[in-house]
Amino acid sequence: MKDGAARWAPMAALLVILVVVAFPFYWMVLSAFTPRAVLFRPPYQLVRLDLSLENFRDLLFATEFLVYAKNSVLAAVGAIVLNVVAATLAGYGLTRFAFRGKRTFAFGTLFSYMFPPMLMAIPLYILFSALKMRNTYLGLILAHMAISLPLNIWIMWQYFQIVPLSLEEAAWVSGASRLRALREVCLPSARAGILSVAIFAFALSWNDFTFAFILQTDRHMFTLPVGLATFVEQTAIHWGMVMASAVLVSVPTFALVFFLQKYLLSGLGMSAK
Amino acid sequence: MVAYLPIGYAIALSFVKKTAFSPVTTFSGLRNYRLIVEEPELWGALWRSLVFTAGAVVLQLALGLVAALLLNRAFRGRTFVRSIFVLPYLLPTIVVALVFQWLLNQEYGVVNQLLLESRLLTRPLNFLGGLDTAMWSVIATSGWQYGSFATLLILARLQAIPPKLYEAAKVSGAGPLRCFWDVTLPNLRTTLVLVALLRGIWMFNKFDTIWLMTRGGPLKATETLPIYAYRLAFEEFDFGMAAAACTVMFVILVAGAVVYFRLFDPSREVEVGR
Numbered sequence: 001m002k003d004g005a006a007r008w009a010p011m012a013a014l015l016v017i018l019v020v021v022a023f024p025f026y027w028m029v030l031s032a033f034t035p036r037a038v039l040f041r042p043p044y045q046l047v048r049l050d051l052s053l054e055n056f057r058d059l060l061f062a063t064e065f066l067v068y069a070k071n072s073v074l075a076a077v078g079a080i081v082l083n084v085v086a087a088t089l090a091g092y093g094l095t096r097f098a099f100r101g102k103r104t105f106a107f108g109t110l111f112s113y114m115f116p117p118m119l120m121a122i123p124l125y126i127l128f129s130a131l132k133m134r135n136t137y138l139g140l141i142l143a144h145m146a147i148s149l150p151l152n153i154w155i156m157w158q159y160f161q162i163v164p165l166s167l168e169e170a171a172w173v174s175g176a177s178r179l180r181a182l183r184e185v186c187l188p189s190a191r192a193g194i195l196s197v198a199i200f201a202f203a204l205s206w207n208d209f210t211f212a213f214i215l216q217t218d219r220h221m222f223t224l225p226v227g228l229a230t231f232v233e234q235t236a237i238h239w240g241m242v243m244a245s246a247v248l249v250s251v252p253t254f255a256l257v258f259f260l261q262k263y264l265l266s267g268l269g270m271s272a273k
Numbered sequence: 274m275v276a277y278l279p280i281g282y283a284i285a286l287s288f289v290k291k292t293a294f295s296p297v298t299t300f301s302g303l304r305n306y307r308l309i310v311e312e313p314e315l316w317g318a319l320w321r322s323l324v325f326t327a328g329a330v331v332l333q334l335a336l337g338l339v340a341a342l343l344l345n346r347a348f349r350g351r352t353f354v355r356s357i358f359v360l361p362y363l364l365p366t367i368v369v370a371l372v373f374q375w376l377l378n379q380e381y382g383v384v385n386q387l388l389l390e391s392r393l394l395t396r397p398l399n400f401l402g403g404l405d406t407a408m409w410s411v412i413a414t415s416g417w418q419y420g421s422f423a424t425l426l427i428l429a430r431l432q433a434i435p436p437k438l439y440e441a442a443k444v445s446g447a448g449p450l451r452c453f454w455d456v457t458l459p460n461l462r463t464t465l466v467l468v469a470l471l472r473g474i475w476m477f478n479k480f481d482t483i484w485l486m487t488r489g490g491p492l493k494a495t496e497t498l499p500i501y502a503y504r505l506a507f508e509e510f511d512f513g514m515a516a517a518a519c520t521v522m523f524v525i526l527v528a529g530a531v532v533y534f535r536l537f538d539p540s541r542e543v544e545v546g547r
Contacts, residue, residue, distance in 0.1 A: 014343040014354075017336070022357055024417065027383060028372045044388055111530055114471075116478030118499040118538050119526075122506045207365040209481040214507070225367035229485055232374060239375055246368045253363050257356050 029252075032056070039240045055240035056248075065245060067220060068227030071137075075212075075223060076205040078141035083152050083201035084147070084194055091156025091193075096165075112150045117210035117228075120146055125214050135218040140227055143211040146171040148204040152197045159193030160186065199256065206252060224249050299517020315518065317493065318501035325412060325483070325497050326476045330469055332416035337468065339473070342457075344424070345431045355428075362421040370485035377401055401487055407494045411483050415476065423424045423468045430464040467537060474529040478522060498522050 033051040133139035173180040209225040377400035387399040400410045438456045480499040489496035506515035
């Protein structure tokens with residue numbers, strides 16, 4: 001009897017926690033597909049089958065969701081490209097060249113990764129107002145880089161250390177320039193690093209609320225998080241539509257987790273340790 | 274460095290008088306700091322920041338520890354269950370905020386419905402709009418969102434504990450509780466401190482979750498330091514004062530970071546040469 005309890009108690013506990021973790025996801029998806037007329041007439045059933053796409057139709061055709069989506073995608077793409085280029089070059093330079101103050105630089109990189117967005121967003125607002133860079137893609141991308149670049153440099157720094165110098169020397173001997181050797185020898189070996197940089201840059205840009213909220217004050221420049229926040233400011237909130245938008249915004253997250261499961265689990269451990 | 278320019282500017286700004294309405298910027302020395310220290314709202318916000326941080330970090334650690342211990346056992350479908358546990362941490366904050374606002378809604382929320390049906394409540398609670406419940410609601414939300422960060426790190430550490438240690442403990446007659454106390458916990462200590470420190474630093478400066486769920490309300494019940502700084506800058510348009518509030522946050526961040534670098538020295542992970 002005692003043995004049985006010892007075996008089943010942990011599984012039961014796991015089940016309880018799993019329900020707590022998974023229920024919000026389930027409820028988000030279920031509400032997104034529940035017709036408006038039913039959604040506002042509780043009590044709800046926890047399982048239902050009379051689902052419809054009504055909320056998604058309202059979202060796509062009656063709101064500016066697609067404008068916000070375009071802005072979010074542009075900002076994310078820009079952040080990925082600039083982060084990959086800058087982090088690769090910086091990481092390469094940090095591994096291969098000796099210069100003074102490297103330790104300070106390593107410290108500064110890690111420390112700036114802890115900076116909270118609010119601490120940077122207020123000064124950036126004033127700075128960008130003066131430079132006329134508020135409500136521009138470039139401004140938002142630069143702001144997103146301010147939080148993601150330090151860790152990305154860190155990641156590339158670690159990856160280039162694994163690439164043996166002898167490989168590169170072989171390329172130099174056969175007449176390749178430094179940049180060509182970097183492109184054709186180092187980059188292929190550091191591909192996993194570049195992929196994590198791209199993922200991290202995307203995730204930070206896609207998830208960011210604070211910077212976009214403060215810097216993008218023009219409705220047409222809102223990103224998804226800022227635009228979605230305006231949906232719940234109205235007096236009569238169309239909750240089904242709000243949940244539909246939440247589902248669409250989390251699609252990239254779900255895709256990332258399920259395609260890169262193993263990779264993410266190890267990568268996250270590394271970057272956060 | 275992109276990241277340091279704004280911070281430097283903010284600190285410089287905290288020494289001047291600058292509002293959105295006056296084009297002139299005048300040097301005012303420590304005036305902003307004197308004003309802000311005399312401001313009872315600052316101390317209120319600081320106190321609420323501490324309450325929020327302590328509550329959220331304790332909850333995240335507790336959830337993370339329990340979940341990691343359970344996930345470390347062998348069972349079927351473990352990889353799938355593990356990836357569900359990773360999801361909340363990677364989800365955009367806006368999604369978390371919207372879903373929890375819906376779950377906790379007073380009239381239509383399913384949480385209220387379940388509590389009423391199970392007779393734990395007699396009438397629906399206004400979770401996010403109630404003076405007593407708003408802070409607990411945002412703490413619970415961030416516990417759900419970031420508990421998975423703790424789970425990830427603790428799980429990684431658990432898997433690195435050599436099984437030999439457990440065998441040795443069992444041979445000397447230790448029960449499961451004893452094993453946990455004498456083998457698991459000492460091995461986890463560093464990780465737990467690390468998670469508490471990092472999460473503490475990040476929760477203390479958390480803006481988006483709280484703002485999106487309550488706007489700092491009701492009646493400032495959830496107005497933490499970052500929200501106070503935001504209001505100074507964009508509702509009262511006093512950038513000098515806002516920068517002073519930011520600098521207060523920065524000083525506390527530096528204190529946390531000093532502890533972090535002293536304890537863990539993460540720069541050992543790269544070869545820095547000399």
